[in-house]
Amino acid sequence: MFDNLSEKLDKALHVLKGHGQITEINVAETLKEVRRALLDADVNFKIAKEFTNTVKEKALGQDVLTALQPGQLMVKLVKDELTQLMGGDVEGINLSGDPSVVLMSGLQGSGKTTFSGKLASYLKTKKTKKPLLVACDVYRPAAVDQLHVVGDQIGVEVFSDRGNTDPVAISKAGIAYAKANGHNVVIIDTAGRLAVDEEMMNEIANIHKAINPQETLFVVDAMTGQDAVNTAKAFNDILNFDGVILTKLDGDTRGGAAISIKSVVNKPIKFIGTGEKMDAIDVFYPARMAERILGMGDVVSLVERAQEQFDEEESRKIQKKIAKNQFGFDDFLSQIQQIKKMGSIKDLMGMIPGAGKALKGLDIDDDAFKHVEAIIHSMTPLERATPAKLDASRKKRIAKGSGRSIQEINQLLKQFDQMSKMMKMMQGGGGKKMMQMMGAMKGMQ
Template sequence: MFENLTDRLERSFKILKGEGRITEINVAETLKEIRRALIDADVNYKVAKTFTDEVKQKALGANVLTAVKPGQMMTKIVRDELALLMGGTASDINLDGRPAVILIAGLQGSGKTTFSGKLANLLKSKRSRSVLLVAGDVYRPAAIEQLKILGQQVGVEVYTEEGNKNPVEIAENAIKYARGKNINTVIVDTAGRLAVDEAMMEEIAAVKRAVKPSETLFVVDAMTGQDAVNTAREFNERLDYDGVVLTKLDGDTRGGAAISIRSVVNKPLKFISSGEKMDALQVFHPERMADRILGMGDIVSFVERAQEQYDEEDARRLKKKIVKNQFDFNDFLDQIAQIKKMGNMKDLMGMIPGVGKAIRDIEISDDMFKQTEAIIHSMTPAERSNPEIINPSRKERIAKGSGTTLAEVNKLLKQFDQTRKVMKSVATMKPGMAKGRRK
């Protein structure tokens, strides 16, 4: 995501490398490159022009401190302006109402139905909401079946009315049903079309008038670039929606829609979605996205994802085992499972400052732990609990059982031993010791 834009911006900042200060001349060349990079990334031309004008004004008015180089100052200014351009701060979803009704709109193929399932999962798991999914796409039978499958995956009931072709009636009846069942959140998936047309617009507007949703979200495919922004504008003129959802950000997208959309429609980008997994949905944080665009990583999101997977009681139990040097292969397997739940591995590593650039051209498979898991699963329960008993004959049996070589088994055992030593030294470190060692 945004790799090409990140590279181009980094190159533009290098123009200021070696300069003693920011001047009208050197900043003009840098900004020209930034503007080109944004336009090539499919950012709206007017948005790119206004953005670079703002950056120029801030840069020429900035007092560059002795300790800060002009290139670093320009990076900071561009980062702050990018965050502002994309909305400044995260915008929360409105869940007022009994029940809260969330209306989902967008073109066919934009990912509305998948997003509805992901949103249901997020609200249920992270907000402790009871959710009812409503199959309001009466024209595409596959959409109803897809929503049923997604509902089963996330453990949420799906409301359907076989044979009823009136989406307004279906939505109204679903809300009555939710009230009767004390369900506090209703997500209405609606029909899409291959292009914006009057009939579709009137139908979705009629549903909105009837159900008076707490929140109306417009879902758009990020891979359509400027078309996404233009479609967002047309929908907003008719629906006056509350926020935008960008899907398919893991595809071959240049990122321009994420940067332009706020400025063009003056509505916040609320969620970004990538991948087919039901947990692959994130609240959109403009400042974090600005960091990622500039290759600075996103350590806050990384930590948040980790915290979602780790239980405090489990963490305390694990620390005790580490201190006593009892961390074993069962614990190691548990840690691998927790990491895998956090999401796509390359995406996760890209959140760590400095790592994203280093792994940009490296293919990192989500199966990277497959061999390690195979070796551990080929161990007996006693071997997993007591790695010290794994002698040469046991190693040979483990290698055969896992379809690996003796060298690969030895390598894992060595890495495990080193990891265990490092974990113990960190876990037993007294407060202040780390600080003292740096002196």
């Protein structure tokens, strides 16, 4: 996410490294590189220039704080301005209606239908709502079928009327159905086009006027850069929408849309899509995104994701098993599943301060656990519970069943044994033992 922009900003801000004072010369040199980085990320020239001018005004004349070097102070100023440029405060979704009606708009291919499902899943699980998806795309082949597939996948009902070609009538009928069947949120998926045209704009405007939604959201593909911003402006002139959804942020996006869209349309980014899975949706926090762009990570979001998947009862059971030396491969498999639910490995690593820079260039496979899972699934229940019983004959059978080598199985067993010992050590009186162990390992180097 924004890897190229992060790298260029990091290089730009290194200009001040080693200086004892912020001066007009080194500030100008640094901000010249910052502006280049923003332009390369497809940020509008006027916005990039205004951004660097604001940072320059705030930087000049400031004394370097006792605990800060000029470079660190400049990073803080850039972070604060990036946060303001992307919206400042986080904006929530308006769910005040009964039912609350959310109208989705955007160009074809922006991920509107998929994100409608993601939003429905989010509202169902995080907000304990009972959403209804309404299929109003009467033009794109299989659009209605796609929404039904998405609805089945997340366990959310879909309203459609295949014999009707009037999206206004379908949307009204969908809201009436929601009222009659206890749905408190209605998400209306509308048709997109390959480009902005008068027919499309009139249709979405007519739907908007007929249903008067609590929320009108514009879905935009973040990979389209400045084109996304221009399209957002065209839609906003007609719909006066309430917020923006940025999809495909997990792709090779330069970041221009995320940084400049708020400044152009004066509407907040409310959600972002970070993958194909239905739970790959995040509330947009401008401050957290600014920190990630500048390589500071996003520990708060990482902890929140971990808490969402954390099973307190399961954790207590595992702690008891560790204390009794009964931690087995079934428990290990359970921990892997919880990690996978948190999102893609690459995205999670990007939330750890400094990790993104350290791992730059490495191809992190989201299926990194699949070989381990294959080995464990090839074990019998007895072998999973008591790994010590894995002799040469059993290993040979597991290798054949999982398609992995005996060397890989031995490596997994060794890592599992080391992890089990470490977890047991951390349980009680382990702090001192851990330090002693680390000291011993250091002495062996």
